[in-house]
Amino acid sequence: MSSLVTNRSITYINNKSPLIITGEEIDLDTVYSENEVVVEIHAAALNPVDYMLYKFAFPLLVNKQPKKLCMDFSGVIVRRGEKVKEFKSGDKITGKYWHVFGKQGTLSNYLVLDPEKVATVAPSVSFGEQGGEEYDDFVLNAAWPLVFGTALQGLTHSCQKLGPDSRILIIGASTAVGNCAVQIAKNYLKVGTVAGVCSKDSIEYNRAFGFDHLIPYDDGDLVKTTKALISDEWGGGKCDLIFDCVGNSCFFPHINDVLKPQSANSYYVTIVGDRKIVYKAPKISNFFPVWESLRRHGPYKKYNYANIHSGGSREAIDLGNQLISRQEFVPQIDSVWEFDDYQRAFDKLISNRAKGKIVIKVR
Incomplete structure (x- = not known):
């Protein structure tokens, strides 16, 4: 993989600006520290809280820098800092990247994180036959953490x-x-x-x-x-x-x-x-x-x-993985969208008519 890549993301400035796709060039060999991993995002799920944070980004309360969206994700580690213990390059992981008006979000090609500080990250588990033929493991694993x-x-x-x-x-x-x-x-x-x-x-x-x-x-x-x-x-x-x-x-x-x-x-x-x-x-x-x-x-x-408000912990992720492994849990998917169709995905989210998760394929 070339170390210089374009990281495409869904971004906004405040609640008066539209959601748009932007891109920035990053060097995968230098963008992370010794305690961090670089995750290539394959799929990300939309949550109502993601959209509400965008709508609550009033111009007088937030800065003018681009902000990114979404928390749930699944993907593959493509770079690993030398002090990261649990994960290695090539591992498939699932998790929730909590942020408010963040410079990073999961509707991006790449996400840099410290696994020790982001406690809601864990290895992905395959759904096997219970996942059916319609959705792959990346889509299903992005749909459930939050x-x-x-x-x-x-x-x-x-x-x-x-x-x-x-x-x-x-x-x-x-x-x-x-x-x-x-x-x-x-x-x-x-x-x-x-x-x-x-x-x-x-x-x-x-x-x-x-x-x-x-x-x-x-x-x-x-x-x-x-x-x-x-x-x-x-x-x-x-x-x-x-x-x-x-x-x-x-x-x-x-x-x-x-x-x-x-x-x-x-x-x-x-x-x-x-x-x-x-x-x-x-x-x-x-x-x-x-x-x-x-x-x-x-x-x-x-x-x-x-x-209560949106929850999540490493213990919850581990329990979810256990239930998936025992074929006792599978998230319900409402619809899956391509990255460039993000606006249609958000339109479905805010319709208040989704049954299950709305997932966007990022990769």
């Missing part, structure tokens, strides 16, 4: 002892996080009952991932249907955990009818707040709910509530 870590955090952050006797309700069964959550719950935590909320047209689609019950939000009264499920199917047994992946508020007036008492260490966990985020025009207020605050905090607290 959402898997977020789902795992939502299921385990409160140290709940979830297991065969537990009941979970996932609001947003068709989302990438919801899809990861049901697979973790059933195949790793061995949760006895997992119900999901989705559109009536998505029920059969989601059933294949392990949901025991699926409740349509667009066919009748969602709260009444959920209460009927608890009464008729669960014998009055309420939820140990409600995991909201889309932004919902309809259960709060009826929280005692669907969620176990807070003394039982039950939780309502959300990753987006109480309102659905419109990705085309996200608002910071979505992440800071107001009306329910008195019932969640202080002396008026009525139930356990947590608003």
Whole structure:
């Protein structure tokens, strides 16, 4: 491989500037330090948080330097510093490169990182036959690090002892996080009952991932249907955990009818707040709910509530690799796009209609 290459990237200046492809020449033999590796990116996944950071890049708050996008990636190490211990050139790796308005992003041909400091990087695992013929391992491995870590955090952050006797309700069964959550719950935590909320047209689609019950939000009264499920199917047994992946508020007036008492260490966990985020025009207020605050905090607290944000750790990546190796986890792909079609990929992301991950082939 020639040491002088053009590193093409998707960049922007601020939220008033468009997303464009730019290129810069880099020398692969000198661009890294003794503690770093150079990764040739093969695929990168889009996450709503990636686009929201772009939309929150107000001109008065950010500098005028080009900024790069995205965090999830899979690729191959093409250069390795002499002090890097775990990895070598030629290794396939998967991970999440966390940054805010970064000079580097994963929608680039090359990424330079220190594996010791970027703790969410690990060797890639092949999906084998469970990956199917439609997607290669690079696409599949780019699709899961951030959402898997977020789902795992939502299921385990409160140290709940979830297991065969537990009941979970996932609001947003068709989302990438919801899809990861049901697979973790059933195949790793061995949760006895997992119900999901989705559109009536998505029920059969989601059933294949392990949901025991699926409740349509667009066919009748969602709260009444959920209460009927608890009464008729669960014998009055309420939820140990409600995991909201889309932004919902309809259960709060009826929280005692669907969620176990807070003394039982039950939780309502959300990753987006109480309102659905419109990705085309996200608002910071979505992440800071107001009306329910008195019932969640202080002396008026009525139930356990947590608003978590995008998760990820080396432990989560290692667990994901274990489940992949045991054929107990595969990320759901909505669509795959070529690098030059990045704008169409982002249009699909902000449509709020993706089922699974949107992945861009970078290499």
